[in-house]
Amino acid sequence: MIATPDRTPLPREFFDRPVLDVAPDLLGRIVVRSTPDGPIALRLTEVEAYDGENDPGSHAYRGRTARNAVMFGPPGHVYVYFTYGMWFCMNLVCGPEDRAGGVLLRAGEIVEGAELARARRLSARNDKELAKGPARLATALGVDRSFDGTDACAPHDTPLRVLGGQPVPAHQVRNGRRTGVAGEGAVHPWRYWIADDPTVSPYRAHVPRRRRS
DNA sequence: CTAGTGATTCCCT
């Protein structure tokens, strides 16, 4: 039997839980980006949990700054940061509120508006690559720093929402070390993905950069 | 495999 994906938005209470509960529960959910040209919808296939101030891998580890302020705010909001001089990555803030937890959206399958996503991802060689990787995902959805702080659970229409979709049964969820996290934070197996899904990004261990001479 | 982009933060002065 094939269940019908749930098209209703996830309520704020969904995100107002410990981030390690929310992260695997986000797999199979649908992120919808409303653009003037129409919606782009993406089914989440890979995410990573960041446990706020307790987590050496988190942007919130050293406390609140201008950049990460949104993580210290209410759950259900979007935290967008700029990285590697070129790219944006998108997180959903999770509760409890003062804990600064967040889930990085790492990969997904475009299920609606593929032509709009392709137009933003001209270098993608096939549709499985449209959102394979966190910066590719943000690019495909047209999400940049101007989306930082967006409420994905607002009662009115917003440019970004997360719908119920179809949660993934536990036996299809895999987890392992997070991509590119160094040091103490590397031990936590807080990356979650859907088993055998072709849109999941390849794992790459953290590579320390050589100092310039 | 490597180059490369630039915001952000940290550690001084």
Add this chain to the structure above:
DNA sequence: GGGAATCACTAGC
């Protein structure tokens, strides 16, 4: 205030 190091990465060879 300034300079250096960092960074949850991608594209292109």
